[in-house]
Amino acid sequence: MDTWKYHPSPGIGTPVSESLRSFPREPGMLAYAIRSIAALVLRLWMRTYHRLRIEGHENLPARGSFVLVCNHTSHLDTLCLLSSVPLRRIHHCFPAAAADYFFSSLPRSAVSAILINALPFDRKARGARSLALCSALLQKDGNILILFPEGTRTTTGKMGRFRSGIGRLAAGKDLDILPCHLEGGIRAWPKGKLFPSPRRLHLRIGRARNYRHLDQGPASVRAVCADLEEGVAELGGGSS
Amino acid sequence: MSIELAFNSPIFLRYLVIVGGLLACAGVVLGALHLVGRNVASPLRTYRGWLVMIPIVLGTLFLGREATILGVTLLAAIGFKEFARATGLHEDWWMTGIVYLAIFALGAVSLVTDPRLGSPGWYGFFMASPVFVIALILLVPILRNHASGELQKVALTILGFIYFGWMFMHLGFLANTGNAYGYLLFLVFAVEVNDVAAYTFGRIFGRRKLRERISPNKTLAGSVGAIAVSLVLPWLLWFSFPHFSPALLVLTGLIVGIGGQLGDLVISYIKRDIGIKDMGTTIQGHGGILDRVDSMIFVAPIFFHTVRWFGGAG
Numbered sequence: 001m002d003t004w005k006y007h008p009s010p011g012i013g014t015p016v017s018e019s020l021r022s023f024p025r026e027p028g029m030l031a032y033a034i035r036s037i038a039a040l041v042l043r044l045w046m047r048t049y050h051r052l053r054i055e056g057h058e059n060l061p062a063r064g065s066f067v068l069v070c071n072h073t074s075h076l077d078t079l080c081l082l083s084s085v086p087l088r089r090i091h092h093c094f095p096a097a098a099a100d101y102f103f104s105s106l107p108r109s110a111v112s113a114i115l116i117n118a119l120p121f122d123r124k125a126r127g128a129r130s131l132a133l134c135s136a137l138l139q140k141d142g143n144i145l146i147l148f149p150e151g152t153r154t155t156t157g158k159m160g161r162f163r164s165g166i167g168r169l170a171a172g173k174d175l176d177i178l179p180c181h182l183e184g185g186i187r188a189w190p191k192g193k194l195f196p197s198p199r200r201l202h203l204r205i206g207r208a209r210n211y212r213h214l215d216q217g218p219a220s221v222r223a224v225c226a227d228l229e230e231g232v233a234e235l236g237g238g239s240s
Numbered sequence: 241m242s243i244e245l246a247f248n249s250p251i252f253l254r255y256l257v258i259v260g261g262l263l264a265c266a267g268v269v270l271g272a273l274h275l276v277g278r279n280v281a282s283p284l285r286t287y288r289g290w291l292v293m294i295p296i297v298l299g300t301l302f303l304g305r306e307a308t309i310l311g312v313t314l315l316a317a318i319g320f321k322e323f324a325r326a327t328g329l330h331e332d333w334w335m336t337g338i339v340y341l342a343i344f345a346l347g348a349v350s351l352v353t354d355p356r357l358g359s360p361g362w363y364g365f366f367m368a369s370p371v372f373v374i375a376l377i378l379l380v381p382i383l384r385n386h387a388s389g390e391l392q393k394v395a396l397t398i399l400g401f402i403y404f405g406w407m408f409m410h411l412g413f414l415a416n417t418g419n420a421y422g423y424l425l426f427l428v429f430a431v432e433v434n435d436v437a438a439y440t441f442g443r444i445f446g447r448r449k450l451r452e453r454i455s456p457n458k459t460l461a462g463s464v465g466a467i468a469v470s471l472v473l474p475w476l477l478w479f480s481f482p483h484f485s486p487a488l489l490v491l492t493g494l495i496v497g498i499g500g501q502l503g504d505l506v507i508s509y510i511k512r513d514i515g516i517k518d519m520g521t522t523i524q525g526h527g528g529i530l531d532r533v534d535s536m537i538f539v540a541p542i543f544f545h546t547v548r549w550f551g552g553a554g
Contacts, residue, residue: 004392006326006327006328006513006514006515007327007328007331008325008326008327008328008514008515008516009325009326009328009330011325012325012326012516012518012519012520013516013517013518013521014521015521016521026330029333029336029337029340
């Protein structure tokens with residue numbers, strides 16, 4: 001008789017605090033259940049409290065991996081984008097979140113990892129490694145990445161310059177990128193305020209763009225960034 | 241069992257004093273060793289683990305029958321989760337989902353009143369539950385129309401439910417007996433003392449290995465010493481079950497002394513076969529839940545049925 005082969009979980013020796021920060025995350029039944037309930041509550045809250053309107057729903061690809069890039073005015077951006085993807089894909093939808101902020105303590109890591117399903121993005125030291133993580137994620141089928149290329153929330157309401165990460169991710173690859181624009185976030189929940197106020201939110205999802213025809217050189221990276229920046233600004237009608 | 245009964249239970253109060261005293265003594269000894277300049281980092285971690293675990297266990301028993309059964313149910317679920325993650329069964333959500341459901345169903349069955357006898361806990365259904373759960377587990381490959389590798393999954397799932405779920409949850413069912421405080425407190429206390437005794441005797445006198453290909457740290461001397469301590473313990477703690485005959489005290493000692501070590505060895509060979517060191521990282525200084533309750537899984541059901549057959553009143 002042949003001996004059985006076991007496949008112990010690779011995370012078996014890691015403490016909870018560490019496994020919450022690690023990525024890719026091991027899917028867990030309890031986490032999925034909590035996340036599904038949280039997603040339903042979130043959708044209800046967005047529809048009623050913020051009267052969220054979503055335009056361009058039909059632009060979301062029905063299958064395959066893609067990236068949503070959006071202007072970043074408040075934490076509501078992530079929550080709105082999470083509410084816009086189909087519920088059955090919620091566990092394959094990963095908002096890239098600053099590791100130094102969203103994974104800085106155990107409670108924060110728990111919320112980020114379990115409720116939001118955030119991808120810990122190291123925006124300070126190891127940007128290249130975090131990008132490789134994103135890249136690996138998108139090579140698998142059916143994953144959605146939410147990215148804020150400005151890298152931080154705006155305090156003035158004016159959209160910042162897009163950082164090069166999204167360009168390096170997209171240039172020369174067969175990858176659909178959807179520019180999105182959220183209006184009303186800065187008024188509803190400006191940086192530094194504890195709770196959001198019940199302001200209206202309006203999310204516009206643009207048509208998918210693909211940059212497989214470009215090479216992966218620095219000029220193409222800049223071109224992709226500029227093109228997406230323009231796409232997002234256009235959706236916002238020039239303002240933000 | 242209830243908060244009010246716990247306050248008025250001489251058994252509960254006596255154990256409170258005994259455990260509190262032992263913890264204080266251990267703290268003093270560790271402190272003294274530290275002052276003499278001995279390295280106590282590792283025992284201190286274990287001791288800190290105890291300082292967290294003991295209040296949780298005593299607090300749960302203090303809260304009463306419902307809390308105790310719920311606590312054992314949660315421990316069984318976490319224990320099974322550790323087993324599933326260790327074997328790789330956790331990737332099969334159908335199999336693990338059925339076991340989680342069955343564990344919580346067993347918790348509910350332990351809580352409700354027996355519909356025919358009117359006593360707390362539906363004994364008949366609890367004991368018959370493996371029939372239905374195993375039937376359900378065997379059904380999964382048929383439902384998904386898939387054969388390759390299913391035998392291993394079915395076997396692991398059945399073991400997981402029977403051992404870590406059903407057998408372990410006999411401990412919770414003890415909360416339904418008339419002498420719940422005596423049985424539960426004695427069992428938890430004696431099983432842990434048995435563990436500590438095996439370790440201590442092994443460290444002092446241990447030369448010959450007990451089962452060197454399963455657990456290289458266990459020694460014959462440790463094992464014999466632990467059985468000796470476990471045989472004495474029921475006499476010292478006779479107040480826990482005053483209705484026990486001397487013969488039953490000896491039997492109880494043997495069940496704890498031998499069964500406890502067997503439970504330990506079972507988890508050891510499971511871990512060794514898989515090729516891992518600890519089942520998890522839940523308790524600091526102790527490994528996973530299964531590394532801590534391993535002896536209890538073996539002892540609880542055997543003690544439970546022994547008490548039912550020979551225990552007489554209570």
